[in-house]
Amino acid sequence: MTNDPNTPSGVPFAVTPDCEKVMAEVDSFLDQELTDALRSSITAHLESCSPCFEVFDFEAELRLVISTKTHTVEFPDTLRIRIEEKLTYLRIEGSGATESGGGGEPRREA
Numbered sequence: 050m051t052n053d054p055n056t057p058s059g060v061p062f063a064v065t066p067d068c069e070k071v072m073a074e075v076d077s078f079l080d081q082e083l084t085d086a087l088r089s090s091i092t093a094h095l096e097s098c099s100p101c102f103e104v105f106d107f108e109a110e111l112r113l114v115i116s117t118k119t120h121t122v123e124f125p126d127t128l129r130i131r132i133e134e135k136l137t138y139l140r141i142e143g144s145g146a147t148e149s150g151g152g153g154e155p156r157r158e159a
């Protein structure tokens with residue numbers, strides 16, 4: 050039962066049916082295409098589910114950048130690095146692994 054060799058890709062953490070529903074509505078939510086009831090139910094979920102909030106926050110930030118750049122969606126290197134870091138962070142968070150070495154930790158150097 051706990052043996053799941055085919056974990057769904059794209060969602061780097063354990064999700065509940067509620068999470069899947071929220072994820073599916075991220076775009077609509079940010080486009081403000083949802084009803085008030087749906088919006089508030091999603092908002093309530095985000096307040097109690099940090100993985101979903103992280104994804105939502107990330108999507109919202111991404112959109113902000115894209116909407117600011119109407120002529121091009123080219124990302125500056127700094128943002129691309131931040132996105133990669135965020136995705137890595139989400140994978141680490143969701144895997145439940147105890148081993149360290151995320152790759153971003155500064156090392157002690159004399």
Ligand SMILES: [Zn+2]
Binds near residue numbers: 065067101
């Ligand atoms: Zn969730």
